[in-house]
Amino acid sequence: MLSPRQQKILETIIAQYIDNARPVPSQSILVDPALGVSSATIRNEMAHLEEEGYIIRPHTSAGSVPTDKGYRNYVESIGETRLPAAEQQELGHLFRRMEGELDEWLNLAASVLARSVHNTAVVSLPKASACRFKHVELVSLQDTMTLIVLVFDGAKVRQMVVAFDQVIPQERLSLLATKLNAIYSGLTVEEIGAKAKGLAPIEQRISEHLAKLMEDEDEREDVEPYLNGLHFLFSQPEFVNNRQLALSLMELIEGRSLLRNIVPPEFTGGKVQVIIGKENRAAPIREYSVVLGQYGSPGRAAGTIGVIGPTRMPYPRAIATVTFLATVLSQLVGELYDAPPQGDEPRGGRN
Numbered sequence: 001m002l003s004p005r006q007q008k009i010l011e012t013i014i015a016q017y018i019d020n021a022r023p024v025p026s027q028s029i030l031v032d033p034a035l036g037v038s039s040a041t042i043r044n045e046m047a048h049l050e051e052e053g054y055i056i057r058p059h060t061s062a063g064s065v066p067t068d069k070g071y072r073n074y075v076e077s078i079g080e081t082r083l084p085a086a087e088q089q090e091l092g093h094l095f096r097r098m099e100g101e102l103d104e105w106l107n108l109a110a111s112v113l114a115r116s117v118h119n120t121a122v123v124s125l126p127k128a129s130a131c132r133f134k135h136v137e138l139v140s141l142q143d144t145m146t147l148i149v150l151v152f153d154g155a156k157v158r159q160m161v162v163a164f165d166q167v168i169p170q171e172r173l174s175l176l177a178t179k180l181n182a183i184y185s186g187l188t189v190e191e192i193g194a195k196a197k198g199l200a201p202i203e204q205r206i207s208e209h210l211a212k213l214m215e216d217e218d219e220r221e222d223v224e225p226y227l228n229g230l231h232f233l234f235s236q237p238e239f240v241n242n243r244q245l246a247l248s249l250m251e252l253i254e255g256r257s258l259l260r261n262i263v264p265p266e267f268t269g270g271k272v273q274v275i276i277g278k279e280n281r282a283a284p285i286r287e288y289s290v291v292l293g294q295y296g297s298p299g300r301a302a303g304t305i306g307v308i309g310p311t312r313m314p315y316p317r318a319i320a321t322v323t324f325l326a327t328v329l330s331q332l333v334g335e336l337y338d339a340p341p342q343g344d345e346p347r348g349g350r351n
Contacts, residue, residue: 002054007077008035009045010054014066014074018312021237023063068277071289071311075274081320088324095328105332106226109305109325114229116321119236119309120249123226124259126296126303126333128153131217133184133192136210138173146173148206150213153186153301158213164205176203180210189214225259225304238287238310248284249308262290263304269294272319272326277311287311291318293326297334305329 002010012035013024026042029035035042046064049055054070057063066074083091091112098104106123113121132153139147144167148160168176180203184192189211196207233239239246252258261282267273275290289311296302305326307318 002049002052002073005035005037006045006049007073009042010049010066010070011074011077013046013049013055013064014070017064017066018314021312023058023065025063028063066311068279068311071276071315072279075276075315075319078316078319081316081323083320083324091324092328095332102333102336105329106303107228109329110226110228113305113307113321113325114232117307117309117314117318118229118232119307119313119318120227120229120233122258122262122304122306122308123329124304125225126301128301130188130190131156131214133187133210133214136177136180136184138177138206140168140170140173143167148209148213150210152214152217153297156217158217160209160213162209164202168202176206179203180206184210189218224256227253227258233309236310236312238312245287249288252282252284259304261285262306262308263292267292267294267304269296269302272322274315274319289313289315291315291322293322295326295329295333297330301333303329303333 009029012029016024016028026039026046029042029046030039046055049070050057050064052069053067054073055064056067058065082088094112095105095108098108102125106125110121110123113123133150134153135151137147137149139149141147141161144164146162146164146168148162150158150160152158183195183199184207187195192207192211192214196204196211199207233249234246249258252261262275262280262285264273264275264281272291272293275292277289278286280286280288280290285308287310288308290306290308291313292304292306294302295305305322307313307322309318
């Protein structure tokens with residue numbers, strides 16, 4: 001445990017280092033009138049912080065730099081942080097002006113987050129642990145060919161062209177679709193398999209194709225997340241003179257493994273999670289900090305929104321912005337899931 005004075009000195013060092021990216025000398029801490037102590041006292045307290053592993057000095061005569069332990073103490077001491085009410089209102093209006101397009105919402109969230117914290121923002125598409133049936137359309141093409149258009153929860157759309165043994169008029173296909181929509185609404189592929197056993201042969205055949213589309217969806221790897229702000233990140237002092245640090249992140253992005261490496265297996269959402277430096281389980285990002293939040297429709301699908309930056313990150317701003325945007329996206333995605341099917345092309349994200 002640190003004394004209140006030691007805590008204040010540590011917070012001052014971290015604040016100055018975040019702002020300037022330069023080791024903090026004891027003389028610069030004296031400018032804080034709230035401390036009201038001599039330079040000798042400050043040096044003694046800084047020696048204690050160094051001994052306990054909260055700060056380090058790159059050189060004997062250099063100033064102090066926070067360690068991962070120091071940043072962890074700082075993050076735990078922040079408490080609840082919120083964006084100013086005026087900024088929340090402005091951002092809320094910005095999202096509401098968009099016409100319910102998931103792609104646009106997630107792109108906007110990544111852009112807003114990156115500009116807010118001047119680091120890289122990452123936003124993944126919401127994904128359910130198991131997709132659920134929402135709506136199917138059956139469209140007669142020619143002869144025995146029929147187009148199956150399947151909509152999952154979240155307005156994701158998958159299509160398949162199938163050939164039946166006989167010509168099925170559009171009127172009958174529409175009736176079949178209406179019946180299946182009533183039976184399968186909200187079900188998983190396993191539940192559909194159980195329900196299909198008591199249906200007519202043609203309905204079972206269509207159900208088999210629906211199950212195949214749903215199984216493929218469940219087995220799909222996550223698509224590339226929405227990224228914004230790499231130029232902010234790589235212009236930070238930590239990266240200007242450390243090319244390898246930037247390359248390690250780019251390799252994850254190009255290998256489409258960024259999310260798997262920054263999101264810990266135990267992450268379940270709720271409170272925003274901050275992972276600092278060597279707390280990251282993946283070696284390529286142990287020089288970074290990650291601030292993660294989860295958004296989505298409870299019990300249906302969830303996505304990740306987060307910030308990647310150096311450990312010298314404006315944590316209060318990052319936590320507040322991730323928290324607010326996760327709330328906004330949860331509301332929007334919840335409305336999207338609850339919306340009835342719309343015409344020919346339901347609203348949705350990347351296929």
